[in-house]
Structures are given as C-alpha cells and as structure tokens.
Amino acid sequence: MSRLAVPKTYKLAIGGKFPRSESGRTYAVASPSGRFLANAALASRKDARDAVVAARAAQPGWAGATAYNRGQVLYRIAELLEGRRAQFVDEIVQSEGVTAAVAGAQTDAAIDLWVWYAGWADKYAQVAGNGNPVSGPYFNLSVPDPTGVVAAIAPQERTGVSLLGFAAVVAPVVLSGNTTVVVANEAAPLSAISLAEVLATSDVPGGVVNTLTGSPAELAPWLASHADVNALDLAGAGSIGDGTAWIDLQISAAETLKRVLPPVSGAPAPSLERITAFVETKTVWHTKAML
Amino acid sequence: MTIDHPVALAPADRAVRLLGGDLTEKALRLHLDGLAGVDAVGLEARAADLATRSIKTSSKAWALDTIIRTCDLTTLEGADTPGKVRSLVAKAVMPDPSDPSCPRVAAVCVYGDMVPYAVEALGAHHGDPEKGLVSVAAVATAFPSGRASLAIKLADTREAVAAGADEIDMVIDRGAFLSGRYGLVFDQIVAVKEACRRADGSYAHLKVILETGELQTYDNVRRASWLAILAGADFIKTSTGKVSPAATLPVTLLMLEVIRDWHRLTGETIGMKPAGGIRASKDAVRYLVTVAETVGEQWLTPHLWRFGASSLVNDVLLQRQKMTTGHYSGPDYVTVD
Helix, strand or coil: CCCCCCCCCECCEECCECCCCCCCCEEEEECCCCCEEEEEECCCHHHHHHHHHHHHHHHHHHHHCCHHHHHHHHHHHHHHHHHCHHHHHHHHHHHHCCCHHHHHHHHHHHHHHHHHHHHHCCCHHHHHCEEECCCCCEEEEEEEEECCEEEEECCCCCCCCCCHHHHHHHHHHHCCCCEEEEECCCCCCHHHHHHHHHHHCCCCCCCCEEEECCCHHHHHHHHHHCCCCCEEECCCHHHCCCCCHHHHHHHHHHCCCCEEECCCCCCCCCCHHHHHCCEEEEEEEEECCCC | CCCCCCCECCCCHHHHHHHCCCCEHHHHHHHHHCCCCCCHHHHHHHHHHHCCCCCCHHHHHHHHHHHHHCEEEECCCCCCCHHHHHHHHHHHHCCCCCCCCCCCCCEEEEEHHHHHHHHHHHHHHECCHHHCCEEEEEECCCCCCCCCCHHHHHHHHHHHHHHCCCEEEEECCHHHHHCCCHHHHHHHHHHHHHHCECCCCCECEEEEECCHHHCCCHHHHHHHHHHHHHCCCCEEECCCCCCCCCCCHHHHHHHHHHHHHHHHHHCCCCEEECECCCCCHHHHHHHHHHHHHHCCHHHCCCCCECEEECCHHHHHHHHHHHHHHCCCCCHHHCCCC
16 A cells, blocks of 8 residues: 655744744745645744744844853854754755765755854954054953854755755854844755754744745845844845846845845855854953053 | 711712712612623733734834823832932933934833932923823832821822822732721722822822732722722722732733723723833734724823833834844943933
8 A cells, every 4th residue: 555745844043933824825936857745834034034033033032142151053054964864964955956975965065164164153253353453551452252143045056056055055154143034045955954853943032043045036135124023144136136136135235234245156165264254353441450 | 897887988089980879888889899890811812913914114113102102110129229310310301312312201200209309300391191292100108018098008109199209109908808898898999099189179190900910810900990980090000010910911911801891881090000021022912903903093092001110211212223223223322220
C-alpha cells in the first residue's frame, strides 16, 4: 500500500512565530527544471511592517545579552545545523538542482560560517574599538554599539546561495546585537525557512531574525523607506529590476539616514567589515586615578 | 438596607421621571432587577462581527482624526508631576508638531491635584472641544478604588471643579453595587453630581466609571449603566484603566445599547467613554464602527464619545504619518511617554 506524501507548508518567520502572510498570498516554488516543490508565503508590505515591529521589540534584549552569550547562541545554531544537515542538503539539491556533493559543500560552508562569526561575537569590539590617546588624566574609549534594526535582502542567485547566502547576510548583523528583517532568496526560499526553524530552537530570542519570503522588488522599497529601520544590507538587491533599482533604495534610505551596504554578487564572504558595517562607534571618557 | 424597608433616595430628576415621585430603594431595585438579561453569546458574536469591518483610505483618514479629536489624553500615575502634566498639555494642543493639520485631542485627564497645572498650561487653549479647544478632566471620588467616605469623595470633587476642571470622572462604589445596595450607589452619584455644580450654577460634566472589570457579569454592566444614567450621569465610562480587563468591545457595545435605549425612551443623549487597554489604532477604529452601528454616527463628537487612553494617540499618529508620507514611520517620530 502506498503512502500519501505529507508536503511541508513553508511560512514566514516573524517574532518567533511562523505565520502565513497576512495577505493570504502564496507562490509556487519550483526546481530549476520546473518541478513543483512547495508553496511558500508571498509576504506583503504589512508582513514587513509587522516584522520590523517584532525586530524592534527584540532588539534591546538581544543587545543586552553579553557578547559571550551571543557567541554561544550563534555557535549553537551551527550545532543544530550540523544535526539537520541531511534535510538542508536535500532542500538545496531540490531547489538549486545541484548534486548532493555540491549541496553538501554549501551546507558545510554555512555551518562553518556560523562558527566563524560566533567566534567574533566577543572579539570584534577589541578590533573595532579603541582606547584613544588623550593629554589628560582620563580615559577616552571608543566602543562599537549595534545600530538597531537592519533590513536585508539575501543573495538572489539561482544556485550556490540559498542557504549560504542567507546565513552570510544574517550572522554578521545579529552577532553584535542588531536584530534583522531578511527577505529570503525568492526562487529558492526553502532553506531560509528551514533555517528559521533552526533559529527558533537554538536559543535565539524570537524577533531577532525575521524571515520573509516573497518578492524583494515588492518588499525592499517599504523596508528602505521605513523610518524605524536603522540600516539596510542590499546584498541581493542587485537582481531587482534592471540591476540599478537598488540605487533608488539607497536614495529613499537616505531620507532617514540609514547605513546602506551595496549589492554583492553571490554569497558575501565572511569578513570583519560586514560586522563593523552595522555598528556605530560610541566614544566616552572616564576619569582615571591621578596616583 | 432591605427591599422590605423603603428608604427615601436623594432626588434625581431622571429617576423621578421614570420611576415616579416617591423614589425608593425598592422601586429602583425592581426596575434594575427587572431589566432583561444580556445574551452574552449574542453580544460577543455581534462585537466580533463589528470588529471585522475593513476601514480604508479616506474613511480611515477620517477615523484616525476622529480618534484624536475624541481622545482624553491621560496620565494617572502616582509619579505624575506638574512638569509631566505640562508636557501632556503641550501634546494635547499639538499632537503632531510635524503636521499642523492634525486635530487637537478633546481633553487632558489628570488627578485632581494636577488640575491647576493643566489649566495654567492650557491657557487660551482651554475650552470646549467642539470648538477646537481642550478641556480638563479630573478623576475624583478617591479614584481608582473609590474606597473613602462620601464626605471625602465630595470634597475631592468640589476641589477639582473649583480648580477649573470641566469634567469629573467619578468611580462608583463597586462593593456596594455587587452586594446589591443600589440605593447607596445611586445616592452617591447624585451627591457627586451636586458637587459638580459651579459657583455660577452650571455643572461640570460628570462621567461615571462603572469599572466593568469588577462587575463580573454583563447583566451587572447593564444594571450599573442604567443606575448611573438614572442618577444623572452625563457620560458612562467603562473602567479606571487600573483593573484588568479594562475596556472591551462587547462591554462597550452593551453600554452603548443602554444609551441607545435611553435615547429612544427619553430623547436624551448620554455620552460613552471606553478607557484602558485601547492601544492600537486598529482597535480604536473598531470602537468607532461599533458606535456608528449602535447609536449612530452623530455620537462621534467630543460631547458624546471619548477614548480614555495614554498610548493610543502615538499609534494613531504613526498611522497618520504613514498615510501622509507614504512610508512607515517609527517610534522615534512621536513622543516618549
């Protein structure tokens, strides 16, 4: 007797919950050869708005956790990814149409990337901060502070980035205490939602990473102009429209003085620059003993 | 008091007209206990149905402005200071400094001892909200518990009125009401109403807070609403905001139905004020729909309808800014309360 398949419903991840789009819309996700894989939620601007509210609410608590603790949480993500490796390999094989070996390499790279960034959590401040030399009996310290809520467009290439590109955008943003709203790869969003499930079970507080699936062309303008978003990572925005649409996003982001990171091709390589792009330097002075 | 031993009540015009000249506890009790019971399931289903209406574009813009125009901007904390009241007044007069077309709120609602500061800070803006000015409302009668002797409640009320309060928000004695001493509650409302009389013979508007969160049943809410109206309330108000649950849509609907029935019976218009727990514009719009569908749109004026809220205005301003600028606004663009 044959068994009925139980297909998974891929929903959004907002505020630690997995809601459908408030608009009720979905779109069909297919493999490169056109085979139907799943229905994913097609997020609307109101989902983006709700995600920003959730990210803002989660931000002080996440930034208030110790750097060491955030590093431990990021490392825990790598541990859980390792445990669910087979599922991610399978999803990448199906949605990118690559071999199991190629998919395995992408999954391993994503896991290693979480470990790499986890290590930076309690170390980047030593590199990005400074004890400034002053001519008086006091300290002058520059310390990096998370900028707040960061909206990001994950890399949108058809192959090689569905999991790795998403992780490479999220990890450097959240490790310093930012929270984020990420628009996943439109054509291959399945790994991003499965990763959201990993995040939900790996001590990452609800609302720190909010994942939207749908059209970056539709969602990005709302996030770029949103007055309660502090920074914009346009990693995957080069694919919107004719390839120059991201400049309009940059212009509307300037209205509210957001930091903007321009598009890249493929998954951004792990780097300290991606961490420091989303921190603000706070300089304070403190008296020191004259003895 | 027992129902077998009739006690004369203080005279109250409305009650005398409805129940006859020899107003007794027994007559009052017979009337209130004779009210039809509330169909709780039907009431909640009706309220849930009204909450599903979708209000968009120009209707939404009108609704947002109406919410601000009919809002009692409130601060009722033990930590209130004259400075906090002044900043509240500044916000009441100009809710959105980035948009001069934003209407003013109806009133500021403060504790009695803060009334002089509110009046002083309002200056020339103090007056009738129907004319674009801002009233001062004071909570009185040992708010929020109401546990004090009648003499203290009356002194509390007189002081606020003398200091310039245009509206008095009083609480009923829920303990007396729940133990069935309707006469006592009635007498106290009548006495407070009398204490609202100013030197020139006019009266400060009296809002009677039923504190529906403590009344246990919808039947009690209906009885308390009738009791307050009979005793001379100008407004009936759901809650103090200090007890959970505060205002809910079904309770507001029920009280509006009493107001509608009273209007049909006598032609008099009684005001309604839900207070506490209404924080989102979306919720507030549902209340407006309920008013329009129950007593009619003509009730949506500051003389007959108020929201009692502290954080609601900020959410409405965010929605307003979204509608005018076309992009989402954030908490950095409204006051920190």
